[in-house]
Amino acid sequence: MSENLRTYTTEHVDDESQTESESEEEELRCPECNGQLATDTEHGETVCVDCGLVVEEDEIDRGPEWRAFDSKEKDEKSRVGAPTTNMMHDKGLSTNIGWQDKDAYGKSLSSRQREKMQRLRTWNERFRTRDSKERNLKQALGEIDRMASALGLPDNVRETASVVYRRALDDDLLPGRSIEGVSTASLYAAARQAGTPRSLDEIAAVSRVEKDEIARTYRYVVRELKLEIQPADPESYVPRFASDLGLSDEAERRARSLLDTAKEQGIHSGKSPVGLAAAAVYAAALLVNEKVTQSEVSDVANISEVTIRNRYHELLEAEDGVALN
Numbered sequence: 001m002s003e004n005l006r007t008y009t010t011e012h013v014d015d016e017s018q019t020e021s022e023s024e025e026e027e028l029r030c031p032e033c034n035g036q037l038a039t040d041t042e043h044g045e046t047v048c049v050d051c052g053l054v055v056e057e058d059e060i061d062r063g064p065e066w067r068a069f070d071s072k073e074k075d076e077k078s079r080v081g082a083p084t085t086n087m088m089h090d091k092g093l094s095t096n097i098g099w100q101d102k103d104a105y106g107k108s109l110s111s112r113q114r115e116k117m118q119r120l121r122t123w124n125e126r127f128r129t130r131d132s133k134e135r136n137l138k139q140a141l142g143e144i145d146r147m148a149s150a151l152g153l154p155d156n157v158r159e160t161a162s163v164v165y166r167r168a169l170d171d172d173l174l175p176g177r178s179i180e181g182v183s184t185a186s187l188y189a190a191a192r193q194a195g196t197p198r199s200l201d202e203i204a205a206v207s208r209v210e211k212d213e214i215a216r217t218y219r220y221v222v223r224e225l226k227l228e229i230q231p232a233d234p235e236s237y238v239p240r241f242a243s244d245l246g247l248s249d250e251a252e253r254r255a256r257s258l259l260d261t262a263k264e265q266g267i268h269s270g271k272s273p274v275g276l277a278a279a280a281v282y283a284a285a286l287l288v289n290e291k292v293t294q295s296e297v298s299d300v301a302n303i304s305e306v307t308i309r310n311r312y313h314e315l316l317e318a319e320d321g322v323a324l325n
Contacts, residue, residue, distance in 0.1 A: 030055065086162040087145060087155075089137040094128050097121045133169065140165050140183040143208075147187055150206040151198050161190035167225055177217055180208045185218040189227055197232045199274045201302045234259050234268065237277035237301070244300045245292055247285055254284035258315045265318040271311065275303050279311030 030037060035050030039059070046056040068074035084091040097120055101109045109117065129135045141162055148158045164186040168174065174182055184207040191198050204211040222229060235256055242252040258280040262268045268276055278301035285292040294305045301308075 085159065086166065087141055087158050089134055089141055090128055095124070097124050136174070136179060137166070137169060140169075140179050140186075143180055143183040144187050147184065147203070147206045151191075151202060153187070153191055153196060153198070154194075157187070157190045157194045157196060160193060161187040164189055164221070164225065164227070168221055171224065173221065173224055177220075178209060178213075181213050181217040182221065184209060184214050185221045188214065188218050189222060189229060192229050192232055193227070195233075195236055197236055197273075199237075199302060205302070232273040234262075234273040234276040234280065237274055238281060241277060241281045241297070241300055245281065245285070245296060247281065247290055247292065248288065251281070251284045251288045251290050254287055255280040258283055258319060261318050262315055267314055267318055272303070272307070274301055275307040275311050276315070277301070278303055279308050279315055282308055283312050283315050 028037060029035065030048035030051060030053055032053045033048065033051045035048045037046055037055060038049050039046050044057065044059040045054050046059065047054050066077045068077055097117065099121075101114045101117060103109060129138055144158060144161045144165065148161070161183075165183055168182055168186065184203060188198070188200070188203050191203075200211055200215060204214055207214060221227070238252060238255050238259070242255065255277075259268070259276065262276065262280075278297050281301075282292060282294060282297045294308050297308055298305045
């Protein structure tokens with residue numbers, strides 16, 4: 001019962017509250033023994049902790065009328081809506097009419113009711129996208145979500161990409177450019193900002209626009225919106241490549257070590273971070289005696305085997321140079 005008791009106390013009283021009337025102070029004390037009062041939320045009563053006198057009963061319970069015994073049940077019964085999100089064109093504030101033609105009891109609707117619900121869905125969809133800007137936003141955010149799912153990008157990247165696209169739309173950067181191009185460029189920029197970059201080839205593989213258009217639109221969006229995006233770090237690609245190839249943690253650590261040495265020697269400057277990461281993973285697998293072919297690494301990183309061979313020799317030469325010194 002102690003868990004359901006909320007104790008009234010007169011401690012931590014500031015100077016202003018000390019001027020309150022004595023009658024108000026007496027309400028916080030037991031009228032019988034001047035003891036401390038506590039509220040029993042389970043039974044809706046206010047009782048004295050010292051003598052047990054019930055001072056007030058049948059209090060209003062302002063909590064929910066339902067009970068939950070675990071967090072999952074609490075989430076299912078809670079009637080508050082989901083938090084707002086930039087990943088939806090209306091930020092998730094509008095209502096949706098379900099596609100199932102069933103009532104609250106799970107019974108199928110009659111043909112007349114189904115026709116009525118279909119008309120309501122149509123009008124609801126029209127009201128959700130009242131103008132061309134909202135229709136544009138709805139299409140673009142759908143594209144961002146589709147591409148992010150195909151690339152395995154987390155929700156924070158999708159949210160950032162949605163914010164970048166909204167800024168581009170507000171700054172009137174879309175005239176003369178396709179919705180798909182700007183949405184792809186926004187996702188590419190967001191992935192690099194979040195430290196989970198994807199190569200331009202990977203982005204182009206899931207996009208509906210060509211690689212050249214993505215690169216051109218990306219440079220334009222970054223310049224006009226003044227986005228601060230650091231050059232991609234080759235090490236940020238290593239965990240994904242190592243995971244896709246099924247390499248051990250030791251191989252991944254060795255690949256990071258090779259890249260650190262390359263940075264110290266300055267051989268990473270002007271070279272593709274994806275190519276360096278792929279070559280480091282291949283070299284590390286050989287150094288720890290884990291069998292992996294250049295062809296397998298090429299497929300995972302989506303770069304040519306020639307690039308892997310060239311960068312792989314450069315990385316090993318840098319490592320040997322440090323060892324000799």
